[in-house]
Amino acid sequence: MALESSISLQELAKEAIISIPNRYLHNDQEPSFLFEASLAPPIPTIDLKTLILEQTRGPEHERLHLTCKEWGIFQLVNHGVSSLIMEKLNYEIEEFYRLPVEEKMRYKLRASDFEGYGQTSIHSQDQKAVDWGDRFFMITNPIHRRKPHLLPQLPPSLRDTLEAYLFELQKLADVLLLCIAKTLEINREEEVKEMFEDGMQSVRMTYYPPCPKPDKVMGFRPHSDATGLTILHQLNGVDGLQVKKDGIWIPVHFLPNAFVVNLGDILEIWSNGVYKSIEHRATVNSSKERISIAMFFNPKFEAEVGPSASIINQDIRPAFRTVIMENYVKDYFSRKQDGKSFLEHMKISQGNTAQ
Numbered sequence: 001m002a003l004e005s006s007i008s009l010q011e012l013a014k015e016a017i018i019s020i021p022n023r024y025l026h027n028d029q030e031p032s033f034l035f036e037a038s039l040a041p042p043i044p045t046i047d048l049k050t051l052i053l054e055q056t057r058g059p060e061h062e063r064l065h066l067t068c069k070e071w072g073i074f075q076l077v078n079h080g081v082s083s084l085i086m087e088k089l090n091y092e093i094e095e096f097y098r099l100p101v102e103e104k105m106r107y108k109l110r111a112s113d114f115e116g117y118g119q120t121s122i123h124s125q126d127q128k129a130v131d132w133g134d135r136f137f138m139i140t141n142p143i144h145r146r147k148p149h150l151l152p153q154l155p156p157s158l159r160d161t162l163e164a165y166l167f168e169l170q171k172l173a174d175v176l177l178l179c180i181a182k183t184l185e186i187n188r189e190e191e192v193k194e195m196f197e198d199g200m201q202s203v204r205m206t207y208y209p210p211c212p213k214p215d216k217v218m219g220f221r222p223h224s225d226a227t228g229l230t231i232l233h234q235l236n237g238v239d240g241l242q243v244k245k246d247g248i249w250i251p252v253h254f255l256p257n258a259f260v261v262n263l264g265d266i267l268e269i270w271s272n273g274v275y276k277s278i279e280h281r282a283t284v285n286s287s288k289e290r291i292s293i294a295m296f297f298n299p300k301f302e303a304e305v306g307p308s309a310s311i312i313n314q315d316i317r318p319a320f321r322t323v324i325m326e327n328y329v330k331d332y333f334s335r336k337q338d339g340k341s342f343l344e345h346m347k348i349s350q351g352n353t354a355q
Contacts, residue, residue, distance in 0.1 A: 009119055010134050011101050013209035020211070023130050026218040032242055032249040032283070040250050043243065044071055045258070049078035051179055065183040072278035073243055073262040075255050081168045083257065089165050090235045092158040093291060097207045107136065107150055114333055115139060115147055132217035132284050133208040140166055141201035142300075162203070166295070170201065173229055173297040176261065184271055186310040196228060200298040200325065208240060208282065208290040219282030219290070224340045226332045227264030227296040234260075238290040244279040265343040266298060269320040272307035279339055301326040320346045
């Protein structure tokens with residue numbers, strides 16, 4: 001059939017697709033790694049257990065520093081999140097996407113809102129295409145900012161499992177942020193807490209249906225996350241994440257039971273450009289669905305987003321503007337996602353970065 005516009009791409013993709021409408025066509029895609037996938041350079045791996053053990057953390061901290069500086073993304077193993085919670089989460093999210101479309105529509109995106117279930121939308125006239133995926137995005141922290149018709153109204157089993165997962169990942173993010181601060185030689189634990197304790201957290205569950213012409217669509221357009229830290233879990237073993245390294249798109253092959261952790265623009269700003277957020281995109285599969293869940297960790301709404309005071313001195317000038325987090329979020333969502341354009345928007349002309 002010819003695919004028509006709908007809030008549920010999953011439902012439409014159940015039928016035989018004869019032609020892909022122009023609204024989904026990404027004809028300007030940059031090619032991915034041109035050689036055999038097995039020859040693509042793997043993204044670095046960080047072992048959390050090694051990172052926090054006193055006997056081994058020195059070399060692993062140095063590895064983390066180089067990874068954040070040169071890549072801005074890594075696979076995290078031995079992360080300590082319960083395998084039982086992970087298995088239950090996988091099951092519950094897959095069950096959610098098997099619900100009748102009428103049930104999922106209870107959580108649909110509302111006019112002028114960015115939280116809820118549905119397809120990504122066109123933000124501006126110069127945006128060329130819509131992404132090939134259904135996503136469910138919602139703010140989960142602070143608690144009072146949760147939309148009452150979203151997470152609180154999820155099926156009880158999914159809601160309880162998701163709450164347990166959010167709790168585990170919050171603890172994990174706290175550890176990672178402290179480790180990253182130490183590798184930047186930000187030794188004031190209070191500075192990390194002042195920014196991130198009880199900060200803005202959000203989650204995005206995404207379903208990418210198979211597409212007969214996967215090279216013509218994009219699961220998620222190229223962008224860097226505006227976040228502090230993003231922790232991604234791939235549910236069903238179908239790859240699709242790609243990262244841009246040295247101008248080349250490289251596929252990410254998830255290790256079993258690993259998370260992929262990437263630095264967002266806020267950490268690049270906080271490090272004054274020493275660490276890098278990573279530009280990434282999601283591709284789709286010709287025959288298999290892909291399901292992922294990403295959790296985003298940010299400073300609290302009243303915190304200032306800018307270069308760390310521990311880094312700036314008389315010899316190192318700030319490379320980025322400092323703004324209140326709430327204004328940062330509003331500014332970000334008022335613009336389309338396009339590579340690292342929002343980070344460029346935050347830069348100060350003639351700013352010097354630390355080396």
